Amino acid sequence: MDIPKDDLLEIYSYLQRNELVKHTDVKQIIKKSDATIERYLKILKDSGLIEYVGSKKTGGYRVTIKH
Numbered sequence: 001m002d003i004p005k006d007d008l009l010e011i012y013s014y015l016q017r018n019e020l021v022k023h024t025d026v027k028q029i030i031k032k033s034d035a036t037i038e039r040y041l042k043i044l045k046d047s048g049l050i051e052y053v054g055s056k057k058t059g060g061y062r063v064t065i066k067h
Contacts, residue, residue: 003043007032011040012063015050020060 007030014029015021026037041061044050051064 003040008040008044012044012049015044015061015063019062020053021062022060026061 010030011026014026018025023034023037023041026041027034030037030040032040041050045052045061048064050061052061053059
C-alpha cells in the first residue's frame with residue numbers, strides 16, 4: 001500500500017499550527033475515510049512525530065517535536 005506523503009505532511013503541518021487536534025478536525029482537512037485517517041495518525045504516532053494527550057473525550061493530537 002502506498003501512503004500519500006502529501007496527506008501525512010498536510011496533517012503534520014496542521015498539527016504544528018494547532019494544539020490538541022481531534023480526529024474530526026483532520027477529517028475536515030484531508031477529506032478521507034475514518035479508517036484512512038486513523039491509519040495516517042497511527043503512522044505519525046508510531047514514528048514519534050505526534051502524540052495523543054488527554055482523555056478520549058476531551059483530548060487530542062499534538063506534535064511532539066517542534067522544528
